[in-house]
Amino acid sequence: MPMQLLAHIAEAHGLTLDGRQLGQFEEYYRLLIAANERVNLTSVTAYEEVQRRHFGESLAVAAALYRTGVLRSGQAARTIDLGAGAGFPGLPIKIAHPTLRLVLLESAAKKTAFLEEVVERLALADVAVITGRAEDAAREPAHREAYDLALARAVAPLPTLVELALPFLRLDGVLAAPKGSRAAREVAAAAPALRACGGRLLSTERLADSPLTLVLVEKTAPTPPTYPRRPGIPAKRPLR
Numbered sequence: 001m002p003m004q005l006l007a008h009i010a011e012a013h014g015l016t017l018d019g020r021q022l023g024q025f026e027e028y029y030r031l032l033i034a035a036n037e038r039v040n041l042t043s044v045t046a047y048e049e050v051q052r053r054h055f056g057e058s059l060a061v062a063a064a065l066y067r068t069g070v071l072r073s074g075q076a077a078r079t080i081d082l083g084a085g086a087g088f089p090g091l092p093i094k095i096a097h098p099t100l101r102l103v104l105l106e107s108a109a110k111k112t113a114f115l116e117e118v119v120e121r122l123a124l125a126d127v128a129v130i131t132g133r134a135e136d137a138a139r140e141p142a143h144r145e146a147y148d149l150a151l152a153r154a155v156a157p158l159p160t161l162v163e164l165a166l167p168f169l170r171l172d173g174v175l176a177a178p179k180g181s182r183a184a185r186e187v188a189a190a191a192p193a194l195r196a197c198g199g200r201l202l203s204t205e206r207l208a209d210s211p212l213t214l215v216l217v218e219k220t221a222p223t224p225p226t227y228p229r230r231p232g233i234p235a236k237r238p239l240r
Contacts, residue, residue, distance in 0.1 A: 002022055002023060002025070002026035003017075003022040003025045003026050003029075003051060003055075005048050005051045005052065005056075006022065006025055006051040006055050006056060006059075007022060009051065009052065009055075009056040009059060009060075009209075010056075010059050010096070012208070012209070013059055013060055013062075013063035013208070014063055014066070015059055015062065015063055015096055017095075017096065021095050021096065024095050024122045024124075025051075025055055025092070025095060027121055027122060028055075028087075028091065028092075028095075028118055028122060029047065029050055029051075029055075031114070031117060031118050031121060032045075032050065032054075032086060032118075033045055035114045035117070038110075039110045039111060039114055041085065041086040041111065041114065042054065042086055054086070054088050054092070055088075055092050056209075056210075057088075057089070057178065057207065057210050057212060058088050058089035058090075058091075058092035058093055058153075059092055059093070059096055060207040060208060060209070060210055060212075060214075061089045061093065061151070061176060061178055061207070061214055062089075062092070062093045062096050062097060064176075064205055064207065064214050065093075065149075065176060068202075068203060068205075068216065070149065070174045070176065070216065071097065071149065073097075074099055075097075075099060075100075076099045076100070076101050076126075077099075077100055077101065077148040077149050078101045078103075078146065078147050078148050078149070079093075079100050079101065079102050079103070079147060079148065079149040079150070079151060080102075080103045080104075080105055080143070080147045080149075080150050080151070080168050081102065081103070081104050081105065081150075081151040081152070082105050082134050082150060082151065082152040082155055082161075082164060082165055082168075083105070083106060083107070083134070083152060083153075083154075083155035083156075084104035084105060084106045084111070084115060084129075085106060085111055085153075085154070086111070086114065086115075087104065087114075087115055087118060088153055089151055089153050089178065090102055090104055090151050091104070091115075091118060091119075091122075091124075091127075093151070094124060094127060095122070095124070098125075099126075100126070101126045102124075102126065102127045102128070103127075103128045103129075103130060103143075103147075104119075104127065104128070104129045104130065105130050105132060105134060105137055106129070106130075106131065107131065107132060107133050108131075109131050112129050112130070112131040115129045116129045133231050134164040134165070134168075134228065135164065135228045135229065135230060135231040135232075135233075135234065136231065137168075138164070138167035138168055138228050139167075139228075143168055144167060144168070145167065145168070145169060145170050145171075145173075145222070145223070146168065146170065147168045147169055147170065147173055148169075148170065148173050148174070149169075149173060149174055149175075149176065150165040150166075150168050150169055150173070150174070150175045150176070151176050151177075152164075152165055152175065152176075152177045153177070153178050155177075156234070156235055157182075157186050157189070157238070158177065158179065158186035158187060158189065158190040158193075158215065159186070159189050159190045159192070159193045159238035159239060159240075160193075160234045160235050160238050161175070161177055161190075162175070162190050162193040162194055162197055162199055162217060162239075163193050163196075163197055163227050163228045163229070163234040163238070163239060164228050164234055165177075165217075166197040166198060166199050166217070166219055166223050166227070167197070167223045167227055167228055169219040170219065171219055171220070171221070171222070172218065172219060172220075173218075173219045174202065174216055174217065174218055174219070175199070175215075175216070175217040175218075175219075176214060176215075176216055177214070177215045177216075177217070178207070178212040178213070178214050178215075179212065179213050179214075179215050180211060180212060180213075181211065183204065183213035183215060184204075184213075186215075187201060187204060187215060189238075190217075192239045192240050193238065193239040194217065196224070196227065196239050197223045197224070197227050197239075198219055198220055198221035198222055198223045198224075199217045199218060199219055199220060199221075200217070200218055200220050201215070201216075201217060201218075202216040202217060202218040203215075203216045204216070
């Protein structure tokens, strides 16, 4: 059976993957390795490590979203994955939660071409791939305050990420950001950005069998139209 390790990881998180879903993950792995020869998508390529790190940690995020009630079984949550890169965590969560309505936003055209190939080959419904920057997309009426959930893995420190992500969220929407060893410091530093952009810290949770901490931020007030600032500025001059 393909993806046996991933099946065990999912089970440990309280998730069940059927044969079709495991087959989708297997094909995803093959596409990732093939594309990685042309495009710098990941330095993690070993079969079991991709299951553990990329797929498994993404499923750990999904499990945490279920536990906290941010995501419910069968919910057609409108979700955007910012700086989607190779598709983590958005695409693994989509495979595990097929009713998700997912937008993958990535600025690098070579990476969006890969994402489009994965979506097509895995026959994933209700997934759109957009080439662009968050600072620009967040000002488009189709995306402004239009999402229930924003995902972002390894995109930017939290003070910058709050400014980039909160404009996409409707009121009561949630940003879910897996963070590494600096999570606590990033949360403390993000307080001014949260105040400015209409958010509040909802929770932090260390993900099981992972070095990552999942930071959840809730959108509690409309984000002022001045945010996000023009491309590059949120990263160069985080709100303080």
